[in-house]
Amino acid sequence: MRRNALGKLAALAVAFVLWLFVNAGKRETEVLQFPIEFRNTPEHSVLVTRERVDTVSVKLNGPGALLASLDGRRAPIIIDLSAIEIGQEMRLKIHDEMIRVPRGVRILDVEPARIPVHLEEIRHVTVPVRLTRTGEPADGYKIDTVRLVPSSVVVTGPASTVEGLQMVETEPLDLNGVTAALQRPVALVRGEHLLSVTPERVLAQIAVEPIRITRELKRVAIDVRNTDHPFQLRPPHVNLTVRGPARGVQSLELGPGSVYVDAAPLGVGEHSVEPAVVLPAGIELVKRDPASVSLEILDKKGGARR
Numbered sequence: 001m002r003r004n005a006l007g008k009l010a011a012l013a014v015a016f017v018l019w020l021f022v023n024a025g026k027r028e029t030e031v032l033q034f035p036i037e038f039r040n041t042p043e044h045s046v047l048v049t050r051e052r053v054d055t056v057s058v059k060l061n062g063p064g065a066l067l068a069s070l071d072g073r074r075a076p077i078i079i080d081l082s083a084i085e086i087g088q089e090m091r092l093k094i095h096d097e098m099i100r101v102p103r104g105v106r107i108l109d110v111e112p113a114r115i116p117v118h119l120e121e122i123r124h125v126t127v128p129v130r131l132t133r134t135g136e137p138a139d140g141y142k143i144d145t146v147r148l149v150p151s152s153v154v155v156t157g158p159a160s161t162v163e164g165l166q167m168v169e170t171e172p173l174d175l176n177g178v179t180a181a182l183q184r185p186v187a188l189v190r191g192e193h194l195l196s197v198t199p200e201r202v203l204a205q206i207a208v209e210p211i212r213i214t215r216e217l218k219r220v221a222i223d224v225r226n227t228d229h230p231f232q233l234r235p236p237h238v239n240l241t242v243r244g245p246a247r248g249v250q251s252l253e254l255g256p257g258s259v260y261v262d263a264a265p266l267g268v269g270e271h272s273v274e275p276a277v278v279l280p281a282g283i284e285l286v287k288r289d290p291a292s293v294s295l296e297i298l299d300k301k302g303g304a305r306r
Helices: 002-023 064-069 246-250
Strands: 027-039 045-047 055-063 077-080 089-093 106-111 114-130 141-149 152-158 182-187 196-198 201-210 212-221 223-225 231-234 237-245 259-262 269-273 284-289 293-297
Touching: 027 064, 055 064, 212 246, 237 246
Parallel strands: 027 077, 223 259
Antiparallel strands: 027 055, 045 114, 055 106, 089 114, 114 152, 141 201, 152 196, 182 201, 212 237, 231 293, 237 284, 269 293
16 A cells, blocks of 8 residues: 555656646747648539648747647648538638647637638530640651640549630650651640649650752753764753752752653654653652753754755
8 A cells, every 4th residue: 555655646746747847847939830631622622722821820839848849740720621612712710729739838829810712613624635846857857747646635623724724735745856757645734723634645646747849950951862863952951940858959969861862763853852851769840941842863964854
């Protein structure tokens, strides 16, 4: 019995010392940040606020030891949304009993004292996708067509956000220096207030083609083949208009014999003929000026037969 009494006295003494340490210590004033946690959001609704409040500043007064114990162990302030109507805009007051602090600590002030709350109905809307691209194809090439698969997606979010949404953009796709068609999956950019975008990626199909230009080649000499007769060619040259990929056309130089007349099937006399033109693959002849020339084949004695 005596031992039990001594034990109880010792426990009381320790408790009293702790009480003195906590309550009789120097009182301090400190401002601490408490997190806000929203709970029980009504079904098919989402919290939308222009001025989102995630924490509040709470001015506390109490023993330094108790205030120090709050560091890293601050319970969130719970905001219950179950009774809030969709479409209703309110400012809910933070009451002292919503802030959990140790006994012996007093709450002096809360800033902000009211939390803005606005619930909106969740909507689903289908909108087109637009590709965001950076860079340019290599010199001499251009983007021909851009195709996105799928070309539209379903966005989910607050009614005020999705109803005015015109499109969803992709993350930037770098096309710098491309010379051929390519296919790439690209992620979609989800707006700040959107809850989801379905699907989250689309396939970008990019068709690239050479830039085609037209060029005129002046006074290109005409060669006459397959004859050992003397001849007269009037005019002895033509102007050519060609079209094709910019690189090939800009660097095109026609060598001797690229424009010619085949005299093999022709006898002595004067003939109107269309010169043949040999061009590199991918380059086409648009115009030959003149379209035909006069080739007079002479007999070997130096004159044409009459």
